[in-house]
Amino acid sequence: MIDRISISGYRSLRSIILRLGALNVVTGANGSGKSNLYRALRLLADAGDGRLVHSLASEGGFDSVRWAGPELITNEMIRGEVPIQGTVRKKPVSLRLGFTSQPFSYSLELGLPQPSQSMFDSDPEVKRECLWRGISMEAKTLCADRRQGNLRCRSAKGKWRDVELPLGTHDSMLSEYADPFAAPELIVMREILRSWRFYDTFRTDADAPARRASVGTFTPIMSSDGSDLAAALQTIREIGDARSLCRAVDDAFPGSQIHIRSSEFGMQLSLQQPGMLRELSAAELSDGTLRYLLLIAALLTPRPPELLVLNEPENSLHPDLIPSLASLITLASEQSQIIVVSHNNALVKELHSDEICVPIRLEKRLGETIIQNANALDQYGWNWPSR
Template sequence: MLKTLAVANYRSINKLVIPLGRLNLITGPNGSGKSNLYRALRLLAETAQGGVVNALAREGGLESTFWAGPETLTRRMHNGDVAIEGSVRQSPMRLRMGFAGEEFSYSIALGLPAPTRSFFSLDPEIKRECIWAGPLYRPASLLVDRNGPMIRAREGLGWDVLAQHTPNFDSLFDQVGSLRSSPEVFQMREFIRRWRFYDHFRSDADAPVRQPQLGTRTPVLHHDGRDLAAALQTIIEIGDPEALHAAISDAFPGARLNVTPAGGGRFAIEFYQEGLLRPLSAAELSDGTLRYLLLIASLLTPRPPSLMVLNEPETSLHPDLLPALARLIIRASQQCQVWVVSHARRLISALQEDPECNCIVLEKTLGQTGIVGQRVLDEPAWNWPD
């Protein structure tokens, strides 16, 4: 489980260190930085997938994602005693992201390359990556260190060089990581790869989920929800069918669901609602009903991830469905760590009824995202590698 998330110099986030629990709720007014924090977490996940540089390019390049304010916001700037203005930077421009886990922790720093004539001269470079033992970085706790092109791992009282010519656009996860030579890299890479993000469920008229789809065992719902029928049938056969039927009944009293063969190995959904003489197909369901079934399939997965992230799951849902969704999310948080980004008051109130809900309320002051009520001494302990 992640214990701490740290982000620095990314869009509206100049510096943010967040304590995390089993169930995390990120909220705040529009423009407070919820989306930026979510995108930073997705970027962090891309390190283990080999796509962090490409992901930054899709955002407009590294330079456009840097914090646009001064390097340091002083107390006098906050009080309005002096104007907000830049000064000579004391440290290189770096986008930094990292997290502390229960056993190992990880951080990455990205920067701009030295000017060249290459067509790729705007591509960001990975300057430093570190894996260390425990939640707090110290030189003595460092286990794997990538500094420029060299990757080394601690071996007894010394260091073993794992790679000397690592491309500056490749993460250490792309170059090393085996159970024998570098088990910490292998374990961290697999841990990050098990993170799961859901924020782009398609429910429009042309969405694949509305048509029968080829069915195979599907313990993990596709990120756009196209294999919903197969995922629901997988829960029925090897998951928790009682929880599935209870979740449907909780949201839609008197309703029930079947998955039927549709010929050619395809699966189709039949949704029975109280008072109707025939079941509704996925093509006939409202956006809200279909989206709720997608959330049920993702949250009741027979293969829980190490981290599940739901970005504004209330989209298209009627407010009356949000308490049932909250109960479903709380149940899922008993199986894996859950991160929810939301601004729906009814969902927020229902999630906060769980005593383990870690509610993070964001605010923006002078363009900088911060946590409401968090002072310097309230921040979790965190050190960036030099």
């Protein structure tokens, strides 16, 4: 389970540390930085798949995602005694992402490339990557250490070995190097990051993928767009927690049952409701009903991820469904570590009633996202490895 996540230099996240539990609820006013936190977590996961720089490019490039404020915000600036102004930069421009956990922890630093004649000069370079055992990074706990294009790994006997592999300046060592004998820790960390699952706002419009028939194949993990919803629900019914599935549907829509049928077009979902003379197809379901079924499939997955992140799952849901959603999330937190990003007070209140819930409330101060209850969350601090 992740102990802490640290982000530095990303949009409004100048420097932030989150101390996590099994169930974590991130909330705050509009514009406080909730979406930036969600995106930063996705970027961290992208390091395991080699999509990090491509994802940054899709957000507008390195210049667009960097912290735009001063390098240092002084107490005088906070009190309004002096204006917000830049000073002579003492540290290099960087975007840093990292987390601590058991059995391994990881950090990554991106920076500006050396000027050249390339049209890709705006792509950031990987300046430093570290992977270590346990929570605390010390010289004796480091397993893999990458400085720009140079990578070294520690052997089973504790000796460092330089890896004779030309690493791409834009790619993570996790996606570039795989040796189950010389560096098994890199493979483990790569698979950990790849197991992280993200569900953003599901489409529920008339042409939404979830309203169409899905490919009839075994689906223990529903896709991020819900295009295989019917197959995912049927997989839960056959190899997952079928009782919880039936209970979740009945809890939200009393007396209702879902049906999955196979046809030449694929698997098709329908819902039988009390008093109706026929079943309603996925194309006929209301936005809220369809979204809730998508959330059921995501949260009751028979293959729970290491980390599950839900971004505003309450969208389009009727207020009466919020307690049922909170119960589903709490149930899922028994199998996966969960981060819920939400501004819905009812959902936040329901989740906060659980003893295992860690509340994280964000707010903006001089353009910077900070944690209101930071003293309780970041008292252990964070030391980034130097370049």
